[in-house]
Each structure stands twice: as structure tokens, then as C-alpha cells.
Amino acid sequence: MNVRHLSFRLLQVYVEVVRLGSVSRAAARLHLTQPTVSQQLKRLAEAVGTDILEGRAGGVRPTRAGEELFRAARDVLNRFSDFGDFVDQVRAGSRGRFSIGVVTTAKYILPRLLVPFYRDYPNVEITINIGNRGHVLERYRQDADDLYFFSHPPVGEKTLAGRFLANPLVLIAPQEHWAAARRQVPVSELAGERFLSREPGSATRLVFESWLRDNDIRLANTMQIESNEVIRLSVGEGLGLAVLSEHTISAGAENLAVVDAEGFPLSSYWYLVCHGDRPLPPPARRFVRHLDGHLEECVAPRYIHNELGPILDFISASDRES
Amino acid sequence: MNVRHLSFRLLQVYVEVVRLGSVSRAAARLHLTQPTVSQQLKRLAEAVGTDILEGRAGGVRPTRAGEELFRAARDVLNRFSDFGDFVDQVRAGSRGRFSIGVVTTAKYILPRLLVPFYRDYPNVEITINIGNRGHVLERYRQDADDLYFFSHPPVGEKTLAGRFLANPLVLIAPQEHWAAARRQVPVSELAGERFLSREPGSATRLVFESWLRDNDIRLANTMQIESNEVIRLSVGEGLGLAVLSEHTISAGAENLAVVDAEGFPLSSYWYLVCHGDRPLPPPARRFVRHLDGHLEECVAPRYIHNELGPILDFISASDRES
DNA sequence: TTACTTTATAGATAATCATCTATGAACGTT
DNA sequence: AACGTTCATAGATGATTATCTATAAAGTAA
Numbered sequence: 001m002n003v004r005h006l007s008f009r010l011l012q013v014y015v016e017v018v019r020l021g022s023v024s025r026a027a028a029r030l031h032l033t034q035p036t037v038s039q040q041l042k043r044l045a046e047a048v049g050t051d052i053l054e055g056r057a058g059g060v061r062p063t064r065a066g067e068e069l070f071r072a073a074r075d076v077l078n079r080f081s082d083f084g085d086f087v088d089q090v091r092a093g094s095r096g097r098f099s100i101g102v103v104t105t106a107k108y109i110l111p112r113l114l115v116p117f118y119r120d121y122p123n124v125e126i127t128i129n130i131g132n133r134g135h136v137l138e139r140y141r142q143d144a145d146d147l148y149f150f151s152h153p154p155v156g157e158k159t160l161a162g163r164f165l166a167n168p169l170v171l172i173a174p175q176e177h178w179a180a181a182r183r184q185v186p187v188s189e190l191a192g193e194r195f196l197s198r199e200p201g202s203a204t205r206l207v208f209e210s211w212l213r214d215n216d217i218r219l220a221n222t223m224q225i226e227s228n229e230v231i232r233l234s235v236g237e238g239l240g241l242a243v244l245s246e247h248t249i250s251a252g253a254e255n256l257a258v259v260d261a262e263g264f265p266l267s268s269y270w271y272l273v274c275h276g277d278r279p280l281p282p283p284a285r286r287f288v289r290h291l292d293g294h295l296e297e298c299v300a301p302r303y304i305h306n307e308l309g310p311i312l313d314f315i316s317a318s319d320r321e322s
Numbered sequence: 323m324n325v326r327h328l329s330f331r332l333l334q335v336y337v338e339v340v341r342l343g344s345v346s347r348a349a350a351r352l353h354l355t356q357p358t359v360s361q362q363l364k365r366l367a368e369a370v371g372t373d374i375l376e377g378r379a380g381g382v383r384p385t386r387a388g389e390e391l392f393r394a395a396r397d398v399l400n401r402f403s404d405f406g407d408f409v410d411q412v413r414a415g416s417r418g419r420f421s422i423g424v425v426t427t428a429k430y431i432l433p434r435l436l437v438p439f440y441r442d443y444p445n446v447e448i449t450i451n452i453g454n455r456g457h458v459l460e461r462y463r464q465d466a467d468d469l470y471f472f473s474h475p476p477v478g479e480k481t482l483a484g485r486f487l488a489n490p491l492v493l494i495a496p497q498e499h500w501a502a503a504r505r506q507v508p509v510s511e512l513a514g515e516r517f518l519s520r521e522p523g524s525a526t527r528l529v530f531e532s533w534l535r536d537n538d539i540r541l542a543n544t545m546q547i548e549s550n551e552v553i554r555l556s557v558g559e560g561l562g563l564a565v566l567s568e569h570t571i572s573a574g575a576e577n578l579a580v581v582d583a584e585g586f587p588l589s590s591y592w593y594l595v596c597h598g599d600r601p602l603p604p605p606a607r608r609f610v611r612h613l614d615g616h617l618e619e620c621v622a623p624r625y626i627h628n629e630l631g632p633i634l635d636f637i638s639a640s641d642r643e644s
Numbered sequence: 645t646t647a648c649t650t651t652a653t654a655g656a657t658a659a660t661c662a663t664c665t666a667t668g669a670a671c672g673t674t
Numbered sequence: 675a676a677c678g679t680t681c682a683t684a685g686a687t688g689a690t691t692a693t694c695t696a697t698a699a700a701g702t703a704a
Contacts (some may be wrong), residue, residue, distance in 0.1 A: 003399070007329040009662090023681060036663055038682060043661085050409050058680065064419060065412045072405040076398045077325070083394040084323035090387045097386060109656075140476050300599035345651060358693055360652060365691085380650065417699075443680090649702065654695105661690070668683075674676085 005047040008080065011073040013040045014052070018070045022059040066070065076254040089123065093282030099127035101136045101145035105204060105228060106245045106270065108148070109165065112298045117290050132226065133201050140273070146284040148273040151203030160276040162308040164291070165299060168246045168265035169207055170258045174238045180257035187260060187261050188215055194221040194240035196231045207268045208243045215263065279318035288315055327369040330402065333395040335362045336374070340392045344381040409447065415604030421449035423458045427526060427550060428592065430569045431443035431487065432471070434620045440613050446605040454548065455523050462595070468606040470595040473525030482598040484630040486613070487621060490568045490587035491529055492580045494562045502579035508537055509583050516543040516562035518553045529590045530565045537585065554578065591627060601640035610637055 017026040017037065025035040045052050052066035062070055089095035102110055107130055116125065129136070129145055133152075140148055153161035171190075179185050198205045212219065223240060225231045231242050236255040246265060249256060272288065274280060280288070291298075292308045339348040339359065349359040367374050373387035393631055424432055429452055436448065451458070451467055453473075475483035491510075498619055501507050520527050531600035534541065545562060547553050553564050558577040568587060571578060594610065596602060602610070613620075614630045 001402075001409050003330045003334070003402055003406070005331075005660095006402070007661095008325045009327075012325070024679090032662090033664065034681075035665085040662080042682085048409060050413060055670085055681070060681075064417075065409050068405060068408050068412075072401055075401055079394055079397055079401075080323075080325055080328070083390060084325070086368060086390050087323050087387050090390075091372060147678080327690095329691095346649090354692090355650075357653080357695085362692085364652085377651070377700085382651075556684065645704100647702100647704080650700075652697100652699070654697080656694080657692100658694105659690105659692075661688105662687085663688090666684085668681105670680080670682095672677100672679075674678095 001049050002047055005043070008077070010040055010044045011048070011077060013037060014044055015070065015073050015077065017041065017053070017060065018066070020059075021061065022058070025059075050226050093124070093283060093284075093286035094121050095123040096281060096283040097125045097127065098146040098281045098284035098287065099129060099144075100147045100149065101129045101131070101139045102149040103133050103136050103151065104130055105151065105167075105202075105245050105248060106130075106149040108245070109270070109299065112289060116294050116297050117287055120290060121283070121286060125287065126283075126287070132199065133203055140247065140275075143275055143278070146274065146280055149285070150271045150273050151268060152206060153271040153273045157300060158276040159273060160311050160314055161271045161273045162311045163269045163271050164295065164304075164306050164308050165270040166303045166305050167268045167270050169204060169243050169268050170246050170249065170265045171241060171243055171261045172232070172235050172249055172256050173241045173253050173259050174236060175257045176238075177241070177257065177259075179241075179259045179261070183260045185259055185261045187215065187263065190241065190259075190261065191217055192220050194223060195219050196223045196225050196234055196240045196242040198228070198231070199224055199226050203251050204243060204245060204266070207266055211263065272311060274311065274314075276314060280315060285315045285318065288312065323371050324369055327365070330399070332362055332369070333399060335359055336366055337392065337395050337399065339363065339375070339382065340384050340388070342381075343378070343383065345419060347381075408605045413604060415446070415606075415608035416443050417445040418603060418605035419447045419610065420468040420603045420606035421450065421451060421466075422469045422471065423451045423453070423461045423517050424471040425455050425458050425473065425525065427473065427489075427524075427567050427570060428452075428471045430567070431621065434614060438616050438619050439609055439631070442612065443605070443608060446608065448609075450606075452513050454521065455525055463599075465597055465600070468596065468602055469609070472591060472593045472595050474528060475593040475595045480598040481595060482632045482633050482636055483593045483595045485591045485593050486617065486626075486628050486630050487592040488625045488627050489590045489592050491526060491565050491590050492568050492571065493563060493565055493583045494554070494557050494571055495563045495581050496558060497577050497579045498560075499563070499579065499581075501563075501581045501583070501586045505582045507581060507583045507592070509537065509585065510519055512563065512581075512583065513539055516545060517541050518545050518547050518556055518562045518564040519545055520553070521548050525590070526567060529588055533585065533588050594630060594633060596633065596636075598636060602637060607637045607640065610634065 013026065013030060016030055017023055020026050020029065023037050023041070024034045027034040030037070041053060048065070048069060050065045051063050052069050053060045054063050086095065110128065129139060131139070136148060136150070136153055139145055140154055150161070152166055153159060155273070172181050179190060197208065225234065227246060228248050231244065232249060234240065235242050241259070243266065245268075249258070272291070274284075288308065288311055292306065292312060295304050295306055335348065335352060335423060337480055338352055339345055342348050342351065344365070345359050348355045349356040352359070360549050363375060370387070372387045373385050374391050375382040376385050404617065408417065408529065432450065451461060453461070458470060459476055461467055462476055472483070473489055493503050501512060505548070519530065547556065550566060550570050552569060553566065556562065563581070565588065567590075571580070571636070594613070610633055613627065614634060617626050
């Protein structure tokens with residue numbers, strides 16, 4: 001048996017012939033002439049090395065080896081039909097893999113964005129890489145992930161970024177702090193407090209510092225802590241005040257108060273970011289589209305600021321390409 | 323995915339490339355040039371409709387879809403390798419089917435001939451068609467079976483027959499019959515007895531009648547019974563005497579005596595018969611060869627009269643043909 | 645940078661394939 | 675015997691395939 005000259009087409013034809021028990025009828029069904037089919041059968045028999053069909057009243061019937069060939073052919077065609085389905089899914093993006101780089105702060109909203117997608121596309125595997133802003137920026141530069149969540153998107157010729165979620169920054173204090181009971185506290189009055197903040201480069205810190213500069217306020221006493229959790233707990237313990245994403249604090253409520261300070265909450269956003277010079281893998285495209293269509297299922301309406309347009313356009317362009 | 327342009331050769335090449343992780347090395351192993359393999363991969367990707375390989379340090383690596391294609395290809399090639407083995411077995415005759423037509427008398431020796439063959443070739447299925455001589459002759463004329471056992475082979479231009487087994491016909495009587503105690507009884511003395519015999523046309527009867535004619539003996543009283551078993555039992559019960567194959571009576575010994583009569587046992591043989599104008603199916607060839615080589619395992623040496631030569635020659639000729 | 649990989653592309657050619665029309669051979673049914 | 679099936683064979687043709695050599699492009703290691 002020389003498998004080398006075996007083609008799937010021959011098997012398809014053969015299967016049809018055996019199913020219908022007739023060369024002519026198979027030819028008709030396959031939109032071929034009868035001699036064509038006869039000849040293909042001949043070539044198949046040659047490749048197999050044995051007679052596979054024998055004449056029968058008004059048609060043909062497989063020989064012993066032919067029966068077995070029929071089974072093998074059926075199995076093989078089915079196997080590849082399965083594979084075809086798989087490829088279709090891969091192409092449609094409903095199956096496959098992609099990765100997201102996210103800054104630590106985003107981990108509070110990430111699950112809410114991911115769960116509905118997982119529900120609709122159980123065969124997509126998402127790899128999530130979490131790090132601080134510096135870390136994720138580095139990954140972005142190396143093109144290590146397909147999509148990124150940034151609070152301050154990196155700038156760059158080919159960077160595509162789309163705002164899609166409000167990320168209000170609130171001022172938090174221990175519940176027993178004097179400012180917790182006031183309304184519209186001028187922040188200048190808080191300048192003497194100790195402030196706990198993330199490392200330099202953190203988006204939250206960038207926004208806060210920029211705001212301080214704009215309002216000509218200089219803080220007297222700051223403390224750097226590289227974890228939102230620890231900051232939150234420390235504020236609860238009375239170690240100081242802090243500016244944190246509202247999403248972060250809604251997660252736990254241990255003895256914290258949101259101070260109603262002038263100018264607060266500070267306005268800030270989450271951006272979906274990707275490289276504009278390389279097509280996204282299909283599952284990532286699926287994800288962006290899904291995100292675009294299902295934001296209201298993920299978060300409260302007041303957070304939604306859907307400006308994903310440019311990224312969606314980019315994706316549509318990629319679709320047309322391939 | 324267009325299965326139509328998929329060939330097994332492409333899959334073989336692809337599998338080799340993925341296994342070795344390198345186009346060049348696969349090319350070397352397949353005795354092809356590297357561009358050839360590259361081009362085949364391109365066609366394969368085209369047929370599949372997706373990229374299946376991506377560059378990697380010093381070689382290539384399958385994409386997501388490529389991995390799945392690799393699995394499918396491996397499965398499919400294995401499936402056909404199994405089928406190839408099957409075909410080889412069919413061609414060698416160690417797998418398949420054939421049929422034998424036998425006259426009822428032969429059923430006593432048939433199992434002994436078949437069992438050793440079954441032991442050596444468990445994948446060969448034998449269909450046995452048993453009937454009286456007329457019935458089997460009719461099947462022979464219609465070419466309904468591949469091999470036949472006859473005691474008197476049919477004559478015909480294209481009939482191949484080979485004697486291989488003695489089938490002595492003995493005269494049996496009830497144990498208490500007067501002839502049972504005598505030696506060299508002249509059959510003329512038995513002419514007055516009632517004889518039980520098979521239907522006209524039966525080989526046993528033909529031989530006996532021919533012998534009677536040769537010895538100018540005419541029986542007074544006969545009774546026709548179409549079953550060797552019933553004849554045997556009837557003789558045991560004292561209904562009369564009978565001439566039966568020695569093989570037949572060794573099967574049961576109910577109150578029977580073999581009469582030591584003059585001229586007995588009558589000489590007769592089993593013939594293996596087939597049509598000489600059509601090649602035997604490979605399993606039937608295997609069977610004949612096996613029979614030729616294992617007669618002494620099947621029956622006592624005194625029965626063996628192996629004259630299968632012409633049939634074996636015919637078989638060898640068929641082998642060379644295909 | 646240079647040298648040595650690696651894979652990809654281009655161009656050429658002989659083989660093969662897919663497909664048709666026309667025709668023949670075998671078989672069963674009027 | 676004549677007819678209508680069924681499958682097989684022959685001959686023709688354009689498309690595709692298998693395969694090569696030569697060369698380019700891209701990446702890796704010195």
C-alpha cells in the first residue's frame with residue numbers, strides 16, 4: 001500500500017461510490033461523469049494495491065479489503081471534518097489563546113470583564129500577566145502580550161489605545177478621621193496629613209501628583225507602599241490618608257471612609273491598549289468586540305466610557321486582511 | 323478548509339517537519355530539497371486555510387491550528403497504516419473469507435481438517451455449505467463456493483480435483499449379526515440381507531453399486547434413507563446392513579460391528595475440487611497449502627493419499643498473476 | 645560586521661491529475 | 675434478439691503537482 005499517492009479526494013469519491021453502491025450514481029451526485037469516477041477508483045485501487053470493488057448486479061460492491069478501506073476512509077474524513085471545525089473556530093476566534101498585560105490596580109475590575117467572556121467563549125484561553133506599571137510597560141515594549149489595560153497608556157506612533165472605563169480616584173481616610181465627617185473638604189487643609197502612595201510611575205500616583213501640581217499643593221509627609229492592599233489596610237489602621245481607585249476600595253470596607261474633598265474624585269480612566277502594527281490573534285479580536293458589546297454587564301453604568309472605536313476599526317481591518 | 327486538495331503525502335511531509343521542528347532537516351530525511359518541502363507546506367497551509375507554522379529560532383513551530391493539524395495528520399496516517407497492515411494480511415490470505423461446499427458425509431472429517439487451520443489463521447472466516455451430493459454439485463455448477471470436497475469429483479474441462487484422503491467404505495452390521503463373528507465373509511452370502519443406503523447419486527451408493535455390478539451381485543432388499551446418522555442407528559437397531567464411510571462410523575459406536583467381508587473395505591477417496599478458470603481467493607489458497615502441509619496432523623497416516631499437486635500448481639500460478 | 649544558519653521565493657520542467665467525449669463490453673430484462 | 679442498464683477503456687487536454695537549481699531574506703552566533 002503506497003500511501004503517498006492517496007488523496008482525500010479519492011477517498012471522498014470512493015466513500016460516495018460505496019454508499020450508493022454504484023459508480024454512475026456517485027458520479028451524478030458528485031457532478032462528475034461516470035468515466036471520471038471509474039478512473040479515480042482505478043487509481044485508488046492502484047494506490048491501495050488491491051482490488052477494492054467488484055461488480056454486482058446493477059452496480060458495484062466493495063471487496064473484503066474494500067469494506068475495510070471504506071471504514072478507514074470514513075474515519076479519516078470524519079477526523080478531518082472535526083479538524084475543519086476546529087480551524088473554523090480558530091479563525092473565528094472562538095477558540096485559541098491570547099494574553100493580556102494588566103497593571104496590578106486593574107485586577108479588581110479584570111474578573112468582571114473576563115467572566116462574561118469566559119461564559120460565551122469557553123474554549124478561549126487567556127493568559128493574564130499582572131505587574132506594576134513599569135513591568136507592564138516593559139512587556140508592552142517587548143510586544144509580549146496581545147492586549148493591555150493601562151490607566152495611562154504609553155505613547156507611541158503605533159500604539160492604539162481606547163478609553164473604555166472610568167477609574168475615579170478617591171481620597172480615603174480612617175472612618176474616625178475628622179475629614180470623614182466633613183463635606184467638600186479643601187485639600188489644602190489636608191496638606192499636613194501623612195499620605196500613603198504607590199511607587200513613582202504608578203498611574204494613580206501620577207494622576208494625584210499632577211493634580212497636586214495643578215492646585216499648587218505640596219504634601220508634607222508621604223510614605224511609599226507598593227501594594228494597594230497594604231495601603232488600604234494601613235489607612236484603616238490610621239497610618240495616614242491615600243488616593244486610590246474607587247474600584248479598589250469597593251472590594252473591602254475595613255474601617256475606611258471616602259473623604260468628600262474638593263475636586264474629588266479625581267478623574268481617570270482605564271484604556272485598552274494594543275500594538276497597531278501587528279494583527280491581533282482572532283481570540284483577542286473576539287474579546288475586544290465582546291468587551292465593546294458587554295460593558296454594561298460588567299460594570300455599573302456610571303463607569304462606562306466606551307471609546308473603543310479606533311481599536312475596533314483596526315480589528316475590522318485585520319479581519320479583511322486574512 | 324478544503325479537504326479536496328489535501329493529500330496524504332502533504333500530511334506525511336508536515337508530520338515530519340513538525341516532528342523535527344525544521345524544514346531543512348525534514349527535507350533531508352525525506353530525500354527532498356528544502357524548497358520542495360517549503361512549497362508543500364505552503365500548499366498544505368492553503369488547503370487548510372490557515373497558517374500552520376511559524377518561524378522560530380533555528381526552525382519552525384506549529385501554530386495553534388498547526389498543533390491540531392499535527393494530531394489529525396498523525397491519527398490519519400496511523401489509521402491508514404493499520405489499514406495497510408490489513409491489506410497485506412488480505413493479500414497474504416491470512417485474513418479474509420472463503421467458502422467450501424461439502425457433501426454431508428464429509429462433515430465427519432471436516433472439523434479435523436479445519437481446526438488446525440483455524441488455529442494458525444484465526445482471521446480467516448470459512449463458510450461451509452453442506453448438502454447432499456446433488457445439492458453440492460449444483461453449487462459447483464453455479465460456481466457458488468471456492469473449494470469443494472467430493473468423493474466423486476465432477477468431470478469437466480476446467481475442473482481441478484486432487485485426491486488427498488482415503489475414504490474406505492466398510493460394511494456394518496449389528497454386533498449380534500451372524501456375519502459380525504465371521505471372517506472374510508463372501509458378500510454373495512449377504513445378498514439376501516436388507517441393505518440400507520443413501521439416495522441415488524450419493525457417492526457412497528455409487529461406489530457400492532459399482533462394486534456390486536463388478537461382482538455380479540444383485541441385492542434383494544434395499545431401503546433408502548437420506549441420512550448417515552439414521553442409517554447408522556437403524557443398523558444398530560437391527561433394521562439391516564449398510565455400507566458407510568469408515569470415518570462416519572468411528573464417530574459413534576452404538577452396537578455396531580464392521581463386517582470382515584471379502585473385498586471390503588471398498589476403496590474410495592476424498593477429493594479437493596475447485597474451478598480451474600478463476601483464481602482462488604487468497605485465504606482459500608492459504609487453506610489448500612495448509613492442508614497440504616498439515617494432513618498428518620488431521621488424520622491417521624493410513625488415510626493420507628496426498629495428490630494435491632495440480633491444485634497447488636494452479637495456486638502458485640494465480641499468485642504470480644496478481 | 646561577517647559567516648553560517650534558517651526559511652522563502654522564482655523560474656523551469658516533466659509527470660500526474662482531473663476531466664471530458666466517444667465507445668466498448670458485460671449483464672439482465674423485455 | 676433487441677434494449678437499456680452498468681462499468682471499463684481509450685484518447686485528448688488544460689490544470690496542478692512534484693521536484694529541481696539558484697537566489698534572496700532573515701535570524702543567530704562568532
